[in-house]
Amino acid sequence: MNRIPLVAGNWKMNKTVPESLALAADIVAGLPRLDDVEVALLPPFTSLWPVSTSGIGDTGVVLGAQDLYWEVSGAYTGEISPAMLSGWCRYALIGHSERRRLFGETDDTVNRKVQAALAHDLRPMVAVGETLEENESGRTEEVLSRQVPAGLAGLDEAQGLQVVMAYEPVWAIGTGRTATPEHAEQSCALIRRLVAQALGPAVAESVRVLYGGSVTPANAAELMAQANVDGALVGGASLVAADFLAIVAAAAPPLA
Ligand code: PEP
Numbered sequence: 001m002n003r004i005p006l007v008a009g010n011w012k013m014n015k016t017v018p019e020s021l022a023l024a025a026d027i028v029a030g031l032p033r034l035d036d037v038e039v040a041l042l043p044p045f046t047s048l049w050p051v052s053t054s055g056i057g058d059t060g061v062v063l064g065a066q067d068l069y070w071e072v073s074g075a076y077t078g079e080i081s082p083a084m085l086s087g088w089c090r091y092a093l094i095g096h097s098e099r100r101r102l103f104g105e106t107d108d109t110v111n112r113k114v115q116a117a118l119a120h121d122l123r124p125m126v127a128v129g130e131t132l133e134e135n136e137s138g139r140t141e142e143v144l145s146r147q148v149p150a151g152l153a154g155l156d157e158a159q160g161l162q163v164v165m166a167y168e169p170v171w172a173i174g175t176g177r178t179a180t181p182e183h184a185e186q187s188c189a190l191i192r193r194l195v196a197q198a199l200g201p202a203v204a205e206s207v208r209v210l211y212g213g214s215v216t217p218a219n220a221a222e223l224m225a226q227a228n229v230d231g232a233l234v235g236g237a238s239l240v241a242a243d244f245l246a247i248v249a250a251a252a253p254p255l256a
Contacts, residue, residue, distance in 0.1 A: 160207070
């Protein structure tokens with residue numbers, strides 16, 4: 001199956017509104033044709049709407065939120081509801097390891113957020129991955145075998161077709177230490193098998209599994225050449241337009 005690669009830039013807690021508008025404009029100005037790769041920007045919440053109304057909609061670039069809460073409204077100071085994002089924001093990143101590690105998110109809260117996103121027409125980008133200690137003790141498979149079904153619990157096939165998975169080994173995020181292409185491929189292939197077990201072969205065949213963790217222009221092509229790696233979730237390098245554009249170019253399959 002021909003899966004269109006997706007390159008998503010997670011800006012994390014970086015960029016003021018004017019800085020976000022400038023970065024989005026630089027990215028859009030340098031983008032190639034978008035038929036063969038999908039590009040998503042995930043600015044901080046304060047910048048999401050300004051970036052969305054800055055003209056990027058005409059370019060094919062789409063937006064994603066870095067997180068959301070599972071309730072629709074109410075006394076949840078500081079949280080952002082899926083209803084507030086629905087209709088103009090395509091993706092919601094859920095379960096990023098920084099959310100799990102620094103803000104106490106669990107497999108259960110990840111699943112609640114996935115369900116809430118889907119109920120509001122947002123496509124969940126579900127991040128999973130092992131810590132350094134888990135990696136070094138040979139427990140990558142065990143961790144993914146827990147996180148993937150837990151994150152996708154309760155979904156039906158139609159909902160599964162909206163999901164994007166992101167394999168993000170925690171030890172590779174923001175460290176400059178990238179997974180080898182072999183490790184990325186092995187883990188992304190495992191995630192696809194776990195999706196097949198949870199949601200069936202049709203979903204597994206079409207779900208995009210991204211790799212994230214210190215992706216740079218220098219390593220992107222080799223990572224994305226792997227059969228089960230369908231794009232990249234990019235942190236640090238997404239804050240520099242030229243670097244992000246080079247990663248987008250590496251993800252686009254060669255034109256026939
Ligand atoms: C991320 O935060 O999802 C990420 C992959 O970060 P970085 O590219 O900086 O490692």
